[in-house]
Amino acid sequence: MPEWLIERGIGETRALRVDGARVLAAKLSWPDEPGTGVVQAKLIRRPAGATRGLARTADGLEINVSGLPKDASEGREITVAITRAPMAEKGRLKRAQGHHFAEGSKAGPPPNHLLGKEVHRFPAGLWEDVWADAWDGEIAFAGGSLIASVTPAMTLIDIDGDLPPRDLALAAAPAVADTVRRLDIAGSIGIDFPTLPDKAQRRAVDTALGEALDDWPHERTAMNGFGFVQLVARLEGPSLLHRLHFNRTSAAARMLLRRGELAEGIGPRLLLSAHPAILDRIEPAWLAELAKRSGRRVETTRDPALALHAGQAQVLAS
Template identity: 50%
Template sequence: MPTISGPEWLIESGIGEERAILVEQGEIIAARVVWDEPWRAGAVVEARLGARIPGTRRAVVRLPDGSEALGEGFDPKLTEGQAVRVRVMRSAIAEKGRAKLPQVRPAAAGDAPGPAPSLLEELSDGPHPVRSVPMHGRDFAEAGWDDLVAEALTGEVAFAGGSLVVSPTPAMTVIDIDGPPPLPALALAAVPAIAAALRRFDIGGSVGIDFPSLAEKAQRRAVDEALAETLAAAGWQGERTGMNGFGFVQLVSRLERPSLIARFARAPAAAAARRLLRMAERVAEPGTLLLTAHPAVRRAMRSEWEAELARRTGRNIQWHEDAGLAPAATFAQAIAA
């Protein structure tokens, strides 16, 4: 196999989840996770126009499975109930107590109906080579997948001189910087960590960065310049505000799907179930698979996932539920039948 000198995408096809990491010099610099959402960005479907929003080109759209999406860009002459072919621009994003509906636009002329591209298809259109790797391989582990998942579960990222706390909110993803003075040095040290976190956690949309408050304009300008330069070097595309007197900066970029942190924070049991499936599929010792988890994780485990695990491994599966465990503290092992 030829040696890859630059970044390379590696893909694992898990149960209930596809995951990809962009690896450069043995480290993860970007990641992507796809769950089995019914409508993902890139899908083109036949739908029906629902209620129009008066005075706009926006409307509610009913998708083939009966679910709804928010649409924009529709001809004002179109009437409720009329068939429309739409392209999904953003998948649904779960929030506490509700979900943001998928977003759609009228499909371009010539766009044929079809599902969203797979992770392999989507990444293959990009500038980096893509390679599928086996579930039992060491590629993800050696690149630091487990550390990335741990950071996404907590939202905490350490860097030299301080730490970031990344929190999804209904309005935006908020990044808080914590660490000791001097504050100008802390703010500058946080910049590379912020740029790295955006790629590693697949964060898009509106992002608010709460830097330490810096009294002098020159200090704030230095952070603005460093942030602009670092984001550009990382390939980030979007709009950015300058730092205000309270240390706040806002970034806005294209949003097509939930970030890793948003997925894990808003569906912790489902995330833990998928993580447990990956652990179980990688157990090398012979015997029955024993899955240990919090009862909420067992409830989040779909029957078809468990059946697929049994099929892939050729093993019987047993459960041990422990309400004293944190939902993320799952464990898989082989036991004698």
């Protein structure tokens, strides 16, 4: 039976929903970032007569709040249920979104809370494959590939391959469904299928995509004459694709620490070799935690020739 596995890493918590050796879905949480959940905040701005306003928590998190009661005035402490975490984008930060949390309402999970069976480490290769897909934004399937990219308006998925347009679109439909789950993509998603002038062919692709997404809550448009389909799903925070696109050094630094934890060999020293930008992003507390978990003295070496994602971990015998 499919189950969620949780791996508590250094600087992040990872979750995979697996069925045997297959990854069905994935999630990633960084504890130093706010997530969804119920928080206390001060209402700092509310236009006259509006049911929406701006609140700020004690640690400075700003939240666009809806559903404000009539007696919620500026300067008052209110309870807010965050429904979407803040999201960094090119040149800006999207504020967190939430709604007024009335007394007696059922509380949701605390921020950044992932549920599942905790394991020391995932089965070999599973997280690495998901991470590589999110890092590259290119996912291969039989007959073609998906190119996924993040824009301020939506996540775009482009389909490319050598098959005839109808066959390529039908082969891509289950790959699209698999990708949105594995990379935790939500919000507005645009899919650029090959152009199919024939309405019957477009309906066949719509049917295939609907069947592949049957258990994934969403709304979907029918394919238009240019091959474009839009999906809309509830967005609670950044996807893996979004995190690794806008926070590349942070993501690569955490992956390097994971490689350090998994490094095998006999010796008292653990050497991390990485691009200087990656080592600059690693906090001293993270290195101390890695030393504790590995039972070795951790050393680092800066190598500008290494790509950001190509950091290495090696156990040294002396």
